[in-house]
Amino acid sequence: MPSPVSTLTEERTQDTPPARPPAPARSFLRGVRSWASVAWFLVPALVLFLVFVLAPIAVAVHTGFFKWGGAGPMEDFVGFENYARLFGDEVFLGDLERGLYLIALSLTVQLPLALFTAALLNRRLRGRAVYRMLFFAPYVLSEVVTAVLFTMILLPGDGMADQLAGRLGLEGLQGRWLADPSTVLPTLFVVMTWKYFGFHMMLFLAGLQSIPGEVLEAAAIDGANAWQRFRSVTLPLLGPTIRISVFLSVIGAIQLFDLVWVMTAGGPNHSSETMAISMFQFGFKRYQVGYASAISVVLFMISLVFSLFYQRYVLRRDLSGAVTTGGAR
């Protein structure tokens, strides 16, 4: 009977000589002992993970079927009513739309900016390390600190943004930034870019550095100009990194909370509200915990479906032997 657990070395380290097969009882006992020692190492992580990561999701699913204010017994079972209400709620549907809008902006503005900066910094250049360190610095700040900083800068009237707009002859923007439903999302996006483009730049730099120089040299010898080399050699080889970067941007947009909560709390008039903000509003400000749980569940389903779909169809080909995976560390 094969022992269910074997260390990499077990065969050679038993005290019984290999010629004599071990008695079944002992083998069973050894199996239990090995299992026990594996369990000893694995259980703390499993318990932590089950209690604080998986159990909350089960709690959310359960609570989402009730109409419940958050205190007292949960008795008012409503089935899928919370979900029906959710998908009839204009604010929630707007959350989805605004999420897509921010994702679209990230993919068309932020990632190209990050890639462009990475390409500039991937050549021999004086002060390269300083630029790199500088561009990445906002990433290590918390979203709250970033949010308060930009709230102050965007203050109507006295803030730097309004003063600057006045001097540049852009009076039309004054007093609007976060206060006007039509400018609030683009303004938030600029702040997100300020904070996160350096992170994507770092990913791209790691990807670029793992592209062997010979490949680009060979293309140059064949007469490809700089743009052609970038378009036909660098970009395809950077594919895995770009796909990861897109994935992280989307997940980031889905869960966006801190920045928006501190800067606008979802306003004015829901025009910058995200799913996480809606969930927080209903769960902690309006005490409709059942409904807020349903939002959590939908948030979870969206991330899960997106992740599985993305890993299945987009990342699959990158999982073995991708250029960037080897060079990243």
Next chain:
Amino acid sequence: MKARSRVRGLSLHAVLWLIGAFVVVPLGYAVISGFKSTGELTANPFGLPGHWKAGNYTGILGDAVFWRQIANSAGIAIGTTCCTVAVSAMAAFVLARYAFRGRELFYTLFTIGLMFPFAVAVLPLFLLLRTFGLLDNPLGVILPQAAFGLPMTIVILRGFFRTIPAELEEAAVMDGCGKFRFFWRILLPMARPALGTVSVLAVVASWNNFFLPLLVFNDPRWQTIPVGVQQFQGQYSTDYAFVFAYVVLAMVPALAFYAVAERQLIGGLTAGATKG
């Protein structure tokens, strides 16, 4: 030819300066504004202060509340890091080096955690913590943060543990070294660079967390720096210069940590992203 490449080099630097200005101007503006009085800030928003006023900064640095928030953030970050790294290292050890039934299943279970964001779980987590009586208790922040840190930490550490050759373990076992001693005395010391990387990631994630401390700590004594900054802005919303000074001081620990641990942080993030 040479002139042309000089021009190109200059325009390259011009573009980088432009991007650099986008990053630096808000930070520099905050630092300088912190040295002004609020009256001067509205009258002279861009220039250097006519009179450098250190009072905003020294006032905050002399305030026990600020230091308590720093201490709370630091304590929670250290607790989270120790917990997540210790527990992950043990799990990653068996997941990397032992063949047992269900191993890949366990590993997949942990990697699922990479896929969904913290915001998803925060409301039910709050309900659970309330049931456990962990509200207004640092463990109520430390344990969930540690749990959410597990997937990334396990992925990175397992990858590293796999690179350590089996011969080493064989030799150790021949010399009478048990599993636990091998793990503790040989594997962990060898894995110091990887442990450094995952620790740095855990510290930064914990230091910057806002959502969970906001919910768990009702008692201001436990407030962490991100929660404190937000409260401070609400409290002194008209004293702009004072708020700028607070924001700048709240940034200092994170930036200092970045300056010290730049290599681990960036290495860990790029590795984590590409492997996860």
